[in-house]
Amino acid sequence: MSTLTELRRRFSAALGSLVDDTSGLLDLIRPAQDARFGDYQANCAMPLGKRMGQSPRDVAAAIAERLDVHDMCHAPEIAGPGFINLRLKDEWLAAELARRVQDERLGISPAARARTYVIDYSSPNVAKPMHVGHIRSTVIGDALARTLRFLGHRTITDNHLGDWGTQFGMIIYGWKHFRDEAAFRQQPVTELSRLYKLVHQLVDYYETRRAVPDWERQLTEREAALADQRALLSATDKSLRKKADKAVRRLESQLQETRDELAAAQRKIQAVEATPVLAQLAAQHPGIAEAVLQETARLHAGDRENLALWHEFLPRCRQDIQRIYDRLDIRFDCEYGESFYHDQLAGVVEEFRRRGLAQDSDGASCVFLDGFDAPLIIRKRDGAFLYATTDLATIEYRVKTWNPDAILYVVDHRQSEHFVKLFAAARRWGCEHVELQHISFGTVMGEDGKPYKTRSGDTVGLEGLLDEAVSKAYGVVCANDDAKPGGPELSDAERRHVAHVVGHAAIKYADLAQNRTSDYVFSFDKMVALEGNTATYMQYSYARTQSIFAKGQVDLESLRRAADRLALEAPAERTLGLKLLQFAEALQDAVADYRPSQLTSYLFDLAKSFSEFYHQCPVLTAEKETLRTSRLLLCDLTGRTIRQGLDLLGIHVVDKM
Numbered sequence: 001m002s003t004l005t006e007l008r009r010r011f012s013a014a015l016g017s018l019v020d021d022t023s024g025l026l027d028l029i030r031p032a033q034d035a036r037f038g039d040y041q042a043n044c045a046m047p048l049g050k051r052m053g054q055s056p057r058d059v060a061a062a063i064a065e066r067l068d069v070h071d072m073c074h075a076p077e078i079a080g081p082g083f084i085n086l087r088l089k090d091e092w093l094a095a096e097l098a099r100r101v102q103d104e105r106l107g108i109s110p111a112a113r114a115r116t117y118v119i120d121y122s123s124p125n126v127a128k129p130m131h132v133g134h135i136r137s138t139v140i141g142d143a144l145a146r147t148l149r150f151l152g153h154r155t156i157t158d159n160h161l162g163d164w165g166t167q168f169g170m171i172i173y174g175w176k177h178f179r180d181e182a183a184f185r186q187q188p189v190t191e192l193s194r195l196y197k198l199v200h201q202l203v204d205y206y207e208t209r210r211a212v213p214d215w216e217r218q219l220t221e222r223e224a225a226l227a228d229q230r231a232l233l234s235a236t237d238k239s240l241r242k243k244a245d246k247a248v249r250r251l252e253s254q255l256q257e258t259r260d261e262l263a264a265a266q267r268k269i270q271a272v273e274a275t276p277v278l279a280q281l282a283a284q285h286p287g288i289a290e291a292v293l294q295e296t297a298r299l300h301a302g303d304r305e306n307l308a309l310w311h312e313f314l315p316r317c318r319q320d321i322q323r324i325y326d327r328l329d330i331r332f333d334c335e336y337g338e339s340f341y342h343d344q345l346a347g348v349v350e351e352f353r354r355r356g357l358a359q360d361s362d363g364a365s366c367v368f369l370d371g372f373d374a375p376l377i378i379r380k381r382d383g384a385f386l387y388a389t390t391d392l393a394t395i396e397y398r399v400k401t402w403n404p405d406a407i408l409y410v411v412d413h414r415q416s417e418h419f420v421k422l423f424a425a426a427r428r429w430g431c432e433h434v435e436l437q438h439i440s441f442g443t444v445m446g447e448d449g450k451p452y453k454t455r456s457g458d459t460v461g462l463e464g465l466l467d468e469a470v471s472k473a474y475g476v477v478c479a480n481d482d483a484k485p486g487g488p489e490l491s492d493a494e495r496r497h498v499a500h501v502v503g504h505a506a507i508k509y510a511d512l513a514q515n516r517t518s519d520y521v522f523s524f525d526k527m528v529a530l531e532g533n534t535a536t537y538m539q540y541s542y543a544r545t546q547s548i549f550a551k552g553q554v555d556l557e558s559l560r561r562a563a564d565r566l567a568l569e570a571p572a573e574r575t576l577g578l579k580l581l582q583f584a585e586a587l588q589d590a591v592a593d594y595r596p597s598q599l600t601s602y603l604f605d606l607a608k609s610f611s612e613f614y615h616q617c618p619v620l621t622a623e624k625e626t627l628r629t630s631r632l633l634l635c636d637l638t639g640r641t642i643r644q645g646l647d648l649l650g651i652h653v654v655d656k657m
């Protein structure tokens with residue numbers, strides 16, 4: 001149990017004897033921001049004072065008087081307007097730490113109420129280039145799954161592969177018209193992705209050409225509007241001038257946007273028209289966009305030939321993605337892609353209509369939702385089902401199969417609206433008891449401030465990204481090893497192994513350490529740095545604990561049997577001890593709002609406390625044997641906590657680096 005939970009339990013008893021309704025008050029007990037005021041602080045006397053019409057300081061005193069914490073803490077102190085400051089007793093801290101030393105799970109007991117979670121993450125569209133956003137989903141989803149599982153929850157991970165969409169129509173069309181069989185025999189996925197890209201480019205070419213007149217119309221309109229507003233800039237009326245000035249600036253930036261769009265469109269068109277082979281293909285396939293939709297529709301309708309092609313292509317595409325998962329050590333409990341739900345879609349739409357949850361509009365079946373202009377469309381006019389239809393069928397399947405308490409969707413923020421609507425529709429359908437959560441995340445940006453793109457923008461590109469991280473890590477590992485006072489310690493094979501672990505960890509950690517809802521800038525150099533909030537720093541701290549044991553030839557088994565020797569005397573020991581004890585709280589925070597960054601921040605603080613301790617408190621050369629043992633115990637617990645914490649993030653450690 002975490003210290004915070006225990007303190008809240010004690011406060012709950014004390015508060016209960018003062019007021020009937022203690023809700024919301026216990027959340028106001030938190031770790032202290034400033035160590036000078038103690039270890040924990042309770043701020044509940046202020047709202048309570050208001051509620052009871054008494055001075056908060058008196059209320060604080062009344063709470064303190066009823067609070068039974070004498071075994072854990074020194075006498076509570078009341079400060080300022082009515083803060084209750086608590087300082088844990090050193091002996092209590094030491095005894096708690098000793099218990100953790102002897103516990104495999106570091107004192108983290110499984111949740112009292114185990115829940116069932118289905119986590120939908122990674123979920124790339126196969127046959128289509130996977131992008132960095134899919135890495136982000138993969139890494140965050142995996143970390144949440146590991147953490148929830150460690151906390152004793154039943155956790156089912158499901159990779160909802162996009163294996164049934166238009167991209168297959170494109171590949172099938174490409175196969176039928178542009179295939180190179182020899183190339184396919186040699187490197188099937190490369191050939192399939194060539195076909196995908198080619199067809200995509202041609203479809204895009206025609207769609208862009210169709211859109212250009214609209215952009216041009218918009219350009220003319222905006223130019224005219226701008227001219228009108230510019231004319232008003234010389235008006236005599238001051239407020240009119242001011243308004244015009246604002247409008248001019250707005251219109252100028254809008255105009256620039258239109259110009260950019262148009263320029264981008266023209267570049268796309270040029271790319272095809274200026275390349276004779278492409279131009280010729282485009283001319284030969286004027287109806288390609290419609291034809292692709294037809295190939296997709298034929299696949300969905302069970303057309304023999306298309307289905308056979310799909311069965312041939314799918315496993316190959318999956319293999320390609322699997323290579324990334326293997327490198328990142330990602331496994332799923334199941335991978336029910338969109339195709340798995342195909343047979344259920346008609347039934348879902350039927351039920352929505354029968355129960356009056358969906359209405360026909362312009363030939364399409366639509367679920368109208370409060371607060372949204374556009375409905376959730378579940379069947380198009382031409383009879384095709386949509387992404388949302390599959391998602392509804394998926395919810396039904398998951399609920400029937402696992403009866404989950406929660407379904408988490410780790411998907412980038414651009415799909416927010418889809419999920420808000422989907423969840424609203426699902427709730428109307430009868431899924432009120434399931435917590436449906438979109439675990440949204442921001443965009444990965446390049447150092448140029450634009451969404452990050454790998455050079456070739458496909459899976460090969462993603463592998464190249466991992467390779468690059470490993471090669472950067474290799475540089476850091478070599479430099480660190482070369483700079484060791486006693487000379488290098490690692491063979492080249494060891495350096496390469498360490499670089500492999502460190503490089504992959506860097507990519508994951510850089511994703512996890514960000515507040516997931518913000519965009520972040522992808523920087524190889526920052527993510528492999530030995531200093532700062534990086535996996536490398538955490539791994540380095542872990543390796544440091546292991547090198548102490550190696551140097552001191554410490555037998556860990558017997559060390560742990562002497563756990564009761566753990567004592568906290570120097571301030572750096574106490575700070576480290578307190579941090580170690582807060583691991584349980586960090587895990588609670590990480591799952592409370594599904595934010596792995598809570599865990600990375602904790603680990604960073606822990607590693608910093610350890611570094612402080614390491615510099616101030618000699619371990620192997622401690623003046624007394626008992627002190628040496630006590631400090632070794634702190635090193636052991638630190639190493640294990642870092643290793644466990646990183647493991648929950650899907651990150652490995654090495655003993656030497």
Ligand code: ARG
Nearest residue numbers: 120123124125160162391411
């Ligand atoms: N395949 C989708 C994409 O790549 C993500 C799917 C997310 N999961 C879901 N159940 N909708 O954008």
